[in-house]
Amino acid sequence: MNGAKDKSKLGYRILLGAVVLVLGGSMLLYLVPQAPTSGEVSTDTVAKVGDESVSVQDIRKQLDQIERNNQVPRPLEGLYAQQILQQLVFQKEIEYEAKRLGITVSDQERADRIRQYLPTAFNGGSFVGIDQYTAQVQQRFQLTVPVFEELIRQSLLEEKFRKLVTDGISVGPAELQDEFRFKNEKVKLDYAVIKPEELEAKITPSDAEIKAAYEKNKSKYQVPERRSVRYALLDVNQLRQGLQISDDMLKEQYQANIQQYQVPNQVHVQHILFRTVGKTDAEVEEVSKKAEDVLKQAKEGAKFDELAKKYSEDPGSKDKGGDLSWIHQGQTVPEFEKTAFSLAPGQISDLVKTQYGFHIIKVxxxxxxxTKPFEEVKDSIRAPLLLTQADKQASDTADQLSAAIRRSNKVSLDDLAKQYHLTLGETRPVSAADPLLELGNSQDIKDAIFRLRPAELSLPIRTDRGYVILSLKAVQPAHQGTLEEVRDRVISDLKREQSITLAKSKADDLVRRVKGGEKFDAAAKALGLEPKTSDSFARDGSIPGAASGKQLGAAFNLKQGDVGAPLNLGQNWLVYRIAEKVEANPANFEAQKKQLTEEVLQSKRDLAYKAFQLALNDRLKKEGKLKLMPEKLKSFGTLG
Known part of the structure; x- marks a missing residue:
């Protein structure tokens, strides 16, 4: 489950060194520990707060941990590194400020929080002992006890600062009324979206326009160097098709990896979660009543998946009808596991209370x-074994090819193809930026093509298809493109430019026509546009595929029948008329007051804490206690 995301809890600090990742019903906690640092400034120090440093190694360690759980695109590594740096610096700033103000975390406070996260470390009121505790911390969190307890201390310290900063914040009646209007005022729009890309097909530049555009931008239309090559391919798929794998080989592989085919005791479950984390006793009682009501519906035959989608507070499984897939013993919190494994298929549990809330479980x-029998899994063993064998044979042959090319620079591509049963082919002329479809668009192949000299053979290059040897066939030098050579590019650029101008012109024309008294639909159709009418939406809503309520904020200040100014959405334009405006109904205020208060209060608290963070950062800079060296982050790629 991804339910444990209370911002005041340890799991909030995703990039600060703690990641709470709840998978299915297991409620597993993943943390990214940061080792203690000395006061010395090393060559890879990125920031220094007082006597404490943040190093490139600290950032790399946390980024590596994040990448083990979530794929981080290479171009975004720099952004991630910046965010990690900011969070680690803030952690050091909090520690510095706590020391200055004498704010500490007591052993009892830490023990109470450990009891919350690891209740199984206590049997009744008694500690289970250091050996069991160490094993549980390792199993549940994949951490050593010192790192786990230090992370608990850090999170409690930050909570104390958050409490100091935000405890005095309240919400006034005027703020609630403003938020009520913000959430409940709605508009329905007649609108049309004008997209330049859809207008391009209707634009046909004249020869004179094309020639003028070419002459005006001639230097832009360079034709890059293009090269074509002949190649010999050692095709791994062909090798694999020619291989035979005996049952004896499959059985040997099966026995060598028998542990892969061992299936533990496991159950396939659905659940509905009612969260109680961070709630008062009175609120927990209300949650319990709601859970009992949903349980009654489930046991009376209501569809479990529909109940989960409607009521569950586990975002990880809610949209899947509460499905947690298969869970095995030792994966979930004890109360959940005990109930799940005691139920028969089709059976629904009573309410199960865990540290996360109330659960309704269905098996x-x-x-x-x-252990899965050999006959059941042998086909799944065959495919990877064939691939492994074919890869090994291809690698051995590539080594032989490399040796042959190194021995003699006079060996021909045709001779190698004949001797080693390679497939011959040739590419079309390509530039360094063109896709190389014949060979899987491999960047290594393109790099090699533009390094080749006449009469030279490349060494075998690994691609998705196998190993390739290249021989240069022809080179077309870079040059200023003639109009005939680049005509398609000129036309494409000209149509794009004219379509952008035309889109703006149509938007202005539609506004003028509707303000002049024409009906919106008729005016839009006369301009070749598709008129639409939105559903009613509030400021926090949207017109799907068109614009958000925030982008359309000006619409909420207009009267029914008014026409808004053309709205620029990147290259697109949106023109709208207020078809209907619904004011907030005061009769609904009391029913929403509690939720509105919580939302506004949380928003103000977040803003206040952010302001505190910025102010602390600025003060420490002015005092010379904070020094940043962000240029050291260059190893993480472009920072934008």
């Missing part, structure tokens, strides 16, 4: 521990 299937 769909059960499997007892067993």
């Amino acid at each position: 769909l299937e059960k499997q007892t521990a067993h």
Whole structure:
């Protein structure tokens, strides 16, 4: 489950060194620990707060941990590194400020929080002992006890600062009324979206326009160097098709990896979660009543998946009808596990209370521990074994090809192809930026093509298809393109330019026509546009595929029948008329007051804490206690 995201809890600090990632019903906690640092400034120090440093190594360690759980695109590494740096610096700033103000975390406070996150470390009121505690911390959090307890201390310290900063914040009646109007005022729009890309097909530049555009931008239309090559391919797929794998080989592989085919005791479950984390006793009582009501519906035959989608507060499984897939023993919190494994398929539990809240559990299937038989898995073993064998054979042949090319610079591509049964082919002329479709668009291949000299053979290059040897066939030098050579590019650029101008012109024309008294639909159709009418939406809503309520904020200040100014959405334009305006109904205020208060209060608290963070950062800079060296982050790529 991804339910444990209370911002005041340890799991909030994703890039600060703690990641709470709840998977299915397991409620597993993943943390990114940061080792203690000395006061010395090393060559890879990125920031220094007082006597404490943040190093490139600290950032790399946390980025590596994040990448183990979530793929980070290479171009975004710099952005991630910046965010990690900011969070680590703030952590050091909090520690510095706590020391200055004498704010500490007591052993009892830390013990109470550990009891919350690891209740199984206590049997009744008694500690289970250091050995069991160490094992549980390792199993549940993949951490050593010192790192786990230090992260607990850090999170409690930050909570104390958050409490100091935000405890005095309240919400006034006027703020609630403003938020009520913001949430409840709605508009319905007649609108049309004008997209330049859709207008391009209707634009046909004249020869004179094309020639004028070419002459005006001639230097822009360079034709890059293009090269074509002949190639010989050692095709791994062909090798694999010619291989035979005996049952004896498959059985040997099966026995060598028998642990992969061992299935533990496991159950396939759905659940509905009602969260109680961070709630008062009175609120927990209300949650319990709601959970009992939903339980009654489930046991009376209501569809469990529909109940989960409607009521569950576990965003990780809610949209899947509460489905947590298969869970095995040791994966979930004890109360959840005990109930799940005690139910028969199709059975629904009573309410199960865990540290996360109340659960309603339904078991769909059960499997007892067993080892999958050879006949069941042999086909799944065959494919990777064939690939491994084919890869090894291809690698051995590539080594032989490399040796042959190194021995003699006179060996021909045709001779190698004949001797080693390679497939011959040739590419079309390509520039360094063109896709190389014949060989899987491999960047290594393109780089090699533009390094080749006449009469030279490349060494074998690994591609998705196998190994390729290249021989240069022809080179077309870079030059200023003639109009005939670049005509398609000139036309494309000209149509794009004219379509952008035309889109703005149509938007202005539609506004003028509707303000002049024409009906919106008729005016839009006369201009070749598609008129639409939105559903009613509030400021925090949107017109799907068109614009957000925030972008359309000006619409809420207009009267029914008014026409808004053309709205620029990148290259697109949106023109709208207020078809209907619904004011907030005061009769609904009391029903929404509690939720509105919580939302506004949380928003103000977040803003106040952010302001505190910025002010602390600025003060420490002025005092010379904070020094930043962000240029050291260059190793993480472009920072934007």
